[in-house]
Amino acid sequence: MPTESRKRRRKSARPSRRAPAAVTGWKLWLKRLFLWGAGIAILCALVLGIAVAVTMKGLPSYNQLRQSQNGQTIVVRARDGSQLVSLGPSYGEWIPYDHIPQVMKDAMVSVEDRRFDMHPGIDPIGLTRAAWVSVTTGTGMRATSTITQQLARNIFLNSSRTLDRKAREGVLAMALEAKFSKEQILELYLNKVYFGGGAYGIDSASRRFFGHSAETLSLEEAAIIAGLVKAPSRYSPTADADAAVRRAGIVLRTMAANGYITEGQAGAVDIDTVDIKEDAGGNAVRYFTDWVLPQLDVLIPVTYEPIEVWTTLDPALQETASKALNAHAPDGAQGALVSMDRDGAILAMVGGKDYVDSNYNRATQALRQPGSAWKLFVYLAALEAGYTPDDRVVDEKITIDGWTPRNSNGSYSGEMDVRAAFAYSKNTVAAKLGYEVGFSTVANMARRFGISTPINTLPAMVLGTSEVRVLDMTRAFAGISARGRSVEPYGIVRVRSSSGETLYEHRPARQQQLVPDYVAAGITDLLQTTVNIGSGRAANIGRPVAGKTGTTSSNKDGWFVGFSSGVTTGVWMGRDDAKAVRGLAGGAAPARAFAEFMRQAVAKRPVEQFDTDLSLPEWQLEPDEEDPYGDPGDYYYVDENGNIIDPNEVDDFFNRGERRPEGIETPEGGRESPPPAVDPDFLDRAINGPRPTAPQQRETPPRDAPPPKQRPAPSPEPSPRTTSRPVTQPID
Known part of the structure; x- marks a missing residue:
């Protein structure tokens, strides 16, 4: 028995074993997070290892x-x-x-x-x-x-x-x-x-x-x-x-x-x-390649094999263009030059004095005010409205909607013909003509000839305050050289792959008649006179040359654009920051650079005389009271965006729907014109107000030209409300 009691005492002396306490609360979540994280990490490592192994197996040698x-x-x-x-x-x-x-x-x-x-x-x-x-x-x-x-x-x-x-x-x-x-x-x-x-x-x-x-x-x-x-x-x-x-x-x-x-x-x-x-x-030629190569994205299908691109560029003329710009551009100024053949092929394109120093292409990217070179479109609109180079105009002080243009020399020459007013770049006459034909008409004319940049229709627009590209201005003058037909600039002739497959071949663009022949002849007359006796005399090269100068206020921009023997060239000079350049004028450095280039460009071409013969349409020569506007085929319509409308589609454009027979059916089966809903005189007074007396613009009225749209006449003297506007005004 003692032995049993001792066993019981030893057994009771041992500490009792308790079940471990359960993990609860944040410790439990931390443990779970660790286990799940370790599991996910192992799984990700396994997936990554398999991905690497599979990728390694597929790698080239x-x-x-x-x-x-x-x-x-x-x-x-x-x-x-x-x-x-x-x-x-x-x-x-x-x-x-x-x-x-x-x-x-x-x-x-x-x-x-x-x-x-x-x-x-x-x-x-x-x-x-x-x-x-x-x-x-x-x-x-x-x-x-x-x-x-x-x-x-x-x-x-x-x-x-x-x-x-x-x-x-x-x-x-x-x-x-x-x-x-x-x-x-x-x-x-x-x-x-x-x-x-x-x-x-x-x-x-x-x-x-x-x-x-x-x-x-x-x-x-x-x-x-x-x-x-x-x-x-x-x-x-x-x-x-x-x-x-x-x-x-x-x-x-x-x-x-x-x-x-x-x-x-x-x-x-x-x-x-x-x-x-x-x-x-990497110098001057890169301005051209930078412009032309991005066009491959839309001209050829996607290909990764080597290709050869044949272009329109003339290497000798490209070098001549670069030298001409560098020789004549004022210190601190940049320059641009574009030259194209009669079909629009670019012969030379220089976008700056040095491509390595600056690859910014001022020929295709820079937007600059053209100054008086813009008057090309003002006078085109005036000639199309019925003016001729011989018509008389008055160089005088005027005010239009609070704006008073001034001439470069600050003086006025009085009565002169249209030819002289253009040759000497009279700003007041350009303002009058633009006011008479309508500033939107001038803007539409510029659109018609390829100006793609925004155009304002404020009165000062007639003096070239809307910014343009050198390429677009050169294209517009090329249209005049082509006798009023459209010219589409291009630089790529064909593209071939290394296997000899032709991926692209240039096809001539369909030309459209932008203005009637007599208008093209009239403006060519004015442009030729500018070089012969006017502000563009420095551009003379010993053969017929037609062109126009342009200079903006404070000499910020200088232009000369012209053509001879089928070659059209535009030159611009100025600073990239648009600051003034001492002595810069369109008739000076740009005109001299133009002349130096054009002597080489047309040296091997025959001398061509300009067609300045004015074959006026019948509505200017023999008026018909029943048809005061002549043959509709003589007119060239544009839509609200300035795009040309095919003469054959004019009816569809204006009607936009099924044509209805005009007039009212009579009992006899015929038709008579319906009465007007409102009296025409009443409607005219309601819209335009009392009809003022038009100022004297010409010595004699035009030869029965169609009546232009009536507008309030500009004041011949500054009005009391004339205010100064922040408008850059050309000086020539």
């Missing part, structure tokens, strides 16, 4: 990647078949890893991916740091692409920034790292990455910018090339040497910070001493 090329090669040829430029990818010699200078490897790794030797294709440290910066600063996620990711993007993907594309880029990068060594990846990268100017790979970049193989790159040159990857166009040494030097300095400091060179080595490098190879093929 190293030799296949070496032979692949990106981009399309485009050879642009002149009208004579000579090569203007070759655009697209340019690949130099393949440089093996062991032959790539160490400074080039170090510079590229240092500035683009300093943990290149450590990561598996994507940089977790860099991604984490970028995410932290994004969260703490509120800015967007910055690019953290490794060299391997960049290589994957360049070979297999595009440059879009979508999440899907970034995910595929990461998978491809890890697959590349799994399949190839670091040395192979860096060799591929340095031989395939884009450095700007069409150069792919360090050897192509070295030859393009320095004129020698990449195997002999110096530290300074390697720093410049490494700095290009971030923004090839912005840091190109041929486009902006200062920007390239600044970027190269950053590369050198980064190399020093990462231990590839010492601070002393970085400070001893003088990047300014690097000899940059001149970009001989």
Whole structure:
């Protein structure tokens, strides 16, 4: 028994085992979150591993990647078949890893991916740091692409920034790292990455910018090339040497910070001493190619094979145009020149004094006020309304809706003919004519001749306050050279693929008669007189020339646009910031540049006399009371947007529906005109008010011209309410 009691005492002395306490509250949720997170992470890693394995299996071999090329090669040829430029990818010699200078490897790794030797294709440290910066600063996620990711993007993907594309880029990068060594990846990268100017790979970049193989790159040159990857166009040494030097300095400091060179080595490098190879093929002709090549997107089907583009450009005239602009443009001013043949073929196009210094194409992109060159459309509208070059007008002080135009010399010449008023660019006469025919009529005339920019219809518009392009103004004058027919500018003759297939062939555009022949003859008479005795005398080249000067207030813009022997040329000069240029006038520097160019442009062409014989229509010679407006075929209609309407479709345009027989049926079966709903005289007074006495515009009335639309006459003297308006007014 004692033994049993002792056993019971020992058993009771042992501590009792209790069931573990259940985990509750936030600890339970933390535990679940950890378990679920670990499970999801394992699942994601498994999926990522499978994706990388599958991608790696489908990757091309190293030799296949070496032979692949990106981009399309485009050879642009002149009208004579000579090569203007070759655009697209340019690949130099393949440089093996062991032959790539160490400074080039170090510079590229240092500035683009300093943990290149450590990561598996994507940089977790860099991604984490970028995410932290994004969260703490509120800015967007910055690019953290490794060299391997960049290589994957360049070979297999595009440059879009979508999440899907970034995910595929990461998978491809890890697959590349799994399949190839670091040395192979860096060799591929340095031989395939884009450095700007069409150069792919360090050897192509070295030859393009320095004129020698990449195997002999110096530290300074390697720093410049490494700095290009971030923004090839912005840091190109041929486009902006200062920007390239600044970027190269950053590369050198980064190399020093990462231990590839010492601070002393970085400070001893003088990047300014690097000899940059001149970009001989990137000057004036590039203004033309920049304008013409984007047109391929709509002219030919999508193709990635090399193509050849035959253009209308004349290389000799292009060089002459560039020299003429540089020789005559005032200091600090820019210039533009466009020249086209009688069919619209562009013979020369220069958009600035130096393409390398500025690739902004002022011939096709700049919007500038044309000054008095705009009077072409004012006088066209007046001639179409019934004026002739011999009609008499009065140069006197007038005020129109509070606006008082003035002539360049501040004086008035009194009575003169239309021809002299145009030749000496009388602003008051242009204002009177524009007021009489209607400012919207002038705007529609400009639209008819190809002006595509917005046009205001305020009174000062007659003096060229609406901004235009040089190309559009040249096209308008080419329409006059073509005797009033439309001219469509073009620069591409044909496009062929490398296999010889013709992808595009230019077909002449269908010409439309923009104004009657007698109007074209009349305006040609005025334009020829301007060059012979008027403001454009500096444009004379010893053969018939017709043209017009244009100068805006404070000499901000100078124009001369004219034609001879089937060639039409427009010249503009001015500053990009629209500040005044001392001594700039359309009849001076622009006219002289025009003359220098045109002497060469028409040298081998026969001399052509202008057709200025006015064969007036019958409605101006023999009026018919029953048909005061003559033959409808003599008129050219435009819609509300200024587009020409085919004369055969005029009825459809105005009726817009089924034609109904006019008049009221009589008992005898005939028709008589219905009575007017409102008395015409009452309606005229209600709309226009009392009919004022028109000012004396001519010595004799026009030859029974159709009555123009009645308008309140402009005051011959300034009205008391005349105010000064902020309108740029031409001075010639």
